[in-house]
Amino acid sequence: PDLAEFVRGLPKAELHLHLEGTLEPELKFRLAERNGIRLPERTVEEVRQTYRFHDLTSFLRVYYPAMQVLQQPRDFHDLAFEYLTRAHADGIRHVEMFFDPQAHTGRGVPFESVIGGYRSAIVQAHREFGISAELILCFLRDHSAEYAMATLMEALPYRDWIIGVGLDSDERGNPPRKFAAVFERARREGFLLTMHCDIDQPDSREHIRQALEEIGVDRLDHGTNIVEDERLVELVRAKGIGLTCCPVSNSFVTAQMKSDEIIGLLDRGLLVTLNSDDPAYFGAYAADNYLALEKHAGLDADRLVELARNSFRASWLTPARLDGYL
Ligand code: HPA
Numbered sequence: 493p494d495l496a497e498f499v500r501g502l503p504k505a506e507l508h509l510h511l512e513g514t515l516e517p518e519l520k521f522r523l524a525e526r527n528g529i530r531l532p533e534r535t536v537e538e539v540r541q542t543y544r545f546h547d548l549t550s551f552l553r554v555y556y557p558a559m560q561v562l563q564q565p566r567d568f569h570d571l572a573f574e575y576l577t578r579a580h581a582d583g584i585r586h587v588e589m590f591f592d593p594q595a596h597t598g599r600g601v602p603f604e605s606v607i608g609g610y611r612s613a614i615v616q617a618h619r620e621f622g623i624s625a626e627l628i629l630c631f632l633r634d635h636s637a638e639y640a641m642a643t644l645m646e647a648l649p650y651r652d653w654i655i656g657v658g659l660d661s662d663e664r665g666n667p668p669r670k671f672a673a674v675f676e677r678a679r680r681e682g683f684l685l686t687m688h689c690d691i692d693q694p695d696s697r698e699h700i701r702q703a704l705e706e707i708g709v710d711r712l713d714h715g716t717n718i719v720e721d722e723r724l725v726e727l728v729r730a731k732g733i734g735l736t737c738c739p740v741s742n743s744f745v746t747a748q749m750k751s752d753e754i755i756g757l758l759d760r761g762l763l764v765t766l767n768s769d770d771p772a773y774f775g776a777y778a779a780d781n782y783l784a785l786e787k788h789a790g791l792d793a794d795r796l797v798e799l800a801r802n803s804f805r806a807s808w809l810t811p812a813r814l815d816g817y818l
């Protein structure tokens with residue numbers, strides 16, 4: 493059978509997905525119109541023209557301003573519901589999705605509007621097509637630890653709707669250690685922990701080491717640079733830490749998919765998973781990432797199945813629910 497069909501048909505979980513990174517240009521125009529916002533671009537084509545990135549910073553400079561169209565709870569609802577609809581069609585059964593509350597509260601949108609909209613979409617998508625979804629609150633690492641802590645406090649009334657916390661945005665000069673107190677508090681409040689250790693960042697290995705040894709993360713987002721340090725590879729293996737790799741995203745922010753690194757780690761028995769990161773910007777949803785890696789580096793059916801199974805093994809599903817997928 494057709495490979496694309498095979499990959500779409502594999503039950504998969506998605507573990508590295510930024511909800512704000514699912515904002516397709518068509519929806520951006522609809523929300524702008526609904527909220528009376530004038531956009532600098534006039535057509536979908538013009539919006540896509542701005543999607544030229546050469547590193548993480550140039551991506552983030554396009555990514556954050558685009559979010560201004562998200563204002564009302566129903567805007568956040570529509571964003572998440574459209575993503576969950578696509579994910580379902582792509583064979584995703586379970587998704588653990590990042591959101592960046594500070595990108596919205598920082599411009600005056602109430603925390604409650606953000607999480608209320610996302611939550612209602614999760615409930616509706618589960619009811620309509622059985623997909624399960626959890627939220628991971630990400631702190632913006634290029635802002636202060638105090639602001640992150642205040643955001644964590646704001647999230648506590650909604651703790652039942654949030655499975656874990658993460659760390660994203662610009663990594664340069666913003667090490668995991670900067671947020672040690674925030675993550676320690678988050679752990680005490682019952683949240684699971686993950687952090688971006690982005691591709692080829694300055695001090696990449698030291699940041700990964702801090703995330704693993706000082707913060708005690710439960711997962712690593714990207715984290716592919718462990719290949720440069722045997723000790724880190726062994727640490728990740730010993731702790732059973734999942735890596736949420738994003739091949740197509742890598743090709744945008746580093747001009748390389750990092751396929752040798754990703755497949756090398758998989759073949760060494762690490763809990764490697766494939767994910768889409770910001771699919772509206774990188775033009776590839778989950779199955780497309782499996783197919784892109786297969787096309788670029790060649791993956792036999794066994795490895796594709798292994799990657800799909802890993803996506804559940806590395807998830808934060810409870811053992812009882814996990815059983816149903818393995
Ligand atoms: N890294 C850092 N920040 C981000 C990313 C990423 O992959 N995607 C969206 N925000």
Ligand code: ZN
Nearest residue numbers: 508510688769
């Ligand atoms: Zn990411």
